[in-house]
Amino acid sequence: MLLVAQVDLARWAIKHLNKLIALGQRLPHNLCEWARLSSYAMTDAHAYTQMMAGTNGAFFQMLGWDDDVIRRHLQDCDADRYVTRDAVAHAAGLFGHPLPPGTDLSSWWTIGGQYASNCQDLWMTALRSSKFDRLRLVVSRRVRRWTGTSGTRSTT
Numbered sequence: 001m002l003l004v005a006q007v008d009l010a011r012w013a014i015k016h017l018n019k020l021i022a023l024g025q026r027l028p029h030n031l032c033e034w035a036r037l038s039s040y041a042m043t044d045a046h047a048y049t050q051m052m053a054g055t056n057g058a059f060f061q062m063l064g065w066d067d068d069v070i071r072r073h074l075q076d077c078d079a080d081r082y083v084t085r086d087a088v089a090h091a092a093g094l095f096g097h098p099l100p101p102g103t104d105l106s107s108w109w110t111i112g113g114q115y116a117s118n119c120q121d122l123w124m125t126a127l128r129s130s131k132f133d134r135l136r137l138v139v140s141r142r143v144r145r146w147t148g149t150s151g152t153r154s155t156t
Contacts, residue, residue, distance in 0.1 A: 001094045001095065001115055001116050001119045002055070002056070002059055002091075002094060004115055004118070004119050005055060005090070005094055005112065005115045006052050006055070006056075008115065009048045009049070009051055009052045009055075010048070010049075010052065012048045013044075013045045013046075013048035013049050013052075014045075016041045016042075016044040016045035016048070017041070017042075017045045019041045020038050020041040020042060020045070023037050023038050023041065024038070050082060051086065051087060051090065051108075053074055053082040054082040054083050054084050054086070054087025054088075054090075055087050055090045055091050055094070055112075056073070056074075057070050057073070057074050057079055057082050057083035057087065058083050058087045058088045058090065058091035058092075059091045059094075059095075060073065061083065061088070061091075062091060062092075062095065062097070067079065070083070085106065086106050086108040087108070088100060089105075089106035089108045089109035089112070090106075090108035090109065090111060090112040091112065092109055092112065093108065093109035093110060093111065093112025093113040093114075093115075093116065094112035094113070094115055094116050095112075095116070096113070096116060
């Protein structure tokens with residue numbers, strides 16, 4: 001579920017960065033307008049990437065990792081800059097945990113819960129899908145070809 005959330009947050013960040021590129025192409029001679037709109041796009045992209053890092057940090061906290069390890073992974077001596085209340089709520093929602101004591105109900109907790117619900121729905125749909133059956137068949141054929149009959153990798 002963490003990966004699904006990260007992919008979606010990255011998609012939103014990329015959307016804003018693509019908007020930034022398009023603005024540069026569309027407004028090359030209007031510096032004031034470009035500066036204003038590109039700043040919006042950059043800060044929007046930054047907000048999503050910061051939430052990605054914060055959700056990872058919050059997840060690591062949920063696993064009981066040492067704060068120094070989390071700071072090293074986030075490459076920042078102030079991990080609280082990333083692991084905000086919203087990031088903690090997002091991670092809690094992703095894994096079906098209640099909000100930590102003293103944390104107000106956050107829309108990010110709801111969003112995390114929606115990711116988790118959608119993951120389960122997508123997985124169950126994929127398992128029932130005929131495309132999944134075809135994929136399973138292709139994978140099993142390739143595995144048999146790769147392993148041969150003896151269970152080891154074929155050299156031919």
